[in-house]
Amino acid sequence: MSIRVLVVDDSGFFRRRVAEIINGDGRMEVVGSAANGREAVEMNASLQPDVITMDYEMPVMDGITAVRTIMQQRPVPILMFSSLTFEGARVTLDALDAGAVDFLSKNFDAIAKGTTEIRKTLTDKIAAVARKQSRVVTAPAPRRTEQRSLNKTELVMIGTSTGGPAALQTLFKSIPGSFRTPIVIVQHMPGSFTKAFAERLNGMSPLTVKEAAEGDVLKPGHVYVAPGGMQLMVDKRGGGSIHIHESDQRVNYRPSVDIAFASAAKHFGRSTLAVVLTGMGADGKEGAKLLKKSGSVVWAQDEESSVIFGMPLAVIKEGLNDEVLALNDIGPRLAKELG
Incomplete structure (x- = not known):
């Protein structure tokens, strides 16, 4: 079964390019796109995606508010797109505090060119957080070991x-x-x-x-x-x-x-x-x-x-x-x- 993805960004160009990259991976498909946080909240409820990619600076409702609302109403793994600036870092950390699971660099040039690296980074992260949601990965049984003293830890x-x-x-x-x-x-x-x-x-x-x-x-x-x-x-x-x-x-x-x-x-x-x-x-x-x-x-x-x-x-x-x-x-x- 394909991983269902909702793409959220106020840039129509960015939404289209991200959707093309995601749809080019056989493991996943874009089931909808939203231009602001309010649309994202509504589409999360109606489309029930497995993963959401989210911008943080949008009209009507910003990305952080949307993340908080989604986590209250219908929690789903969210990947934030972030600018690689000090202020962008602060905003991204706020989004992670609100419930987003990870972030990716919002590099317009790389997205526009659809480089192999950006394709792999984006689709692998979507696949990874989707697996967490469905709990496909199972660990081997932990080894039975005695607790070792830490009194000499430096x-x-x-x-x-x-x-x-x-x-x-x-x-x-x-x-x-x-x-x-x-x-x-x-x-x-x-x-x-x-x-x-x-x-x-x-x-x-x-x-x-x-x-x-x-x-x-x-x-x-x-x-x-x-x-x-x-x-x-x-x-x-x-x-x-x-x-x-x-x-x-x-x-x-x-x-x-x-x-x-x-x-x-x-x-x-x-x-x-x-x-x-x-x-x-x-x-x-x-x-x-x-x-x-x-x-x-x-x-x-x-x-x-x-x-x-x-x-x-x-x-x-x-x-x-x-x-x-x-x-x-x-x-x-x-x-x-x-x-």
Whole structure:
């Protein structure tokens, strides 16, 4: 059965091009298009699509208001189109808070040309969130393992992608100001987004949250968000520090969870706790292998609480996880074990 998609944008040209890309994929079809948020709410009720693509700046009713209304009336996975600016980041984060599951760059040139990359990015994300809705993916039974002591943990590394912003906000609401272990977050985001996201986390957490910068010293009670478009590595010399590097364009993810995890495996070894949260793909799996070889503890988010189970599932399938935890349990466990 085809994935039914509703396209929402006030630009007729953009709606047509997005519809052409979606209809060109045999897995899905566009069942309707709306020019503003109010039409989107009405068509969501009447057409009952499986996924909605949504612009945020529209007349009559803006995209964020539409997302909130849809989540109240008939929840459905929503992908936001976003401008890659600092203000665009703030608006997109508001949309994710309202219930959207992920975002894509609103690149008129790429959409107009219908490049292979934009086609694949758009259709793969639609397929991924639709699978979540229908629960096609099923995880293997978690391995039965004894809980390992975390009393020698010096660093917490968190890797995530799709669904990560909302998941991280949920997690940090449970971590008290008394938490002293430095935390490094690697969230797949564009470069213009990570500063705004760090500021948002900082505003809701008693911990100090900042976008990581070259030479940052890993301090107790501090959280460092890897800058988008770059690669973050940690180093234990000098008491623990962060290094930011230009990314090789051949690396799929910028920042990459694998690269950050690998550096923690090399420099912190068994004193690392790695947490793999919701996300599309398998970034983090190879880094988790190196962490396990070094004696680190690895937690994975469970399927039920993941927006997209790809990243945690990749770790679980390889038997790299020590525990599988629901999102609502991760923060309290961190607070209990390391607080």
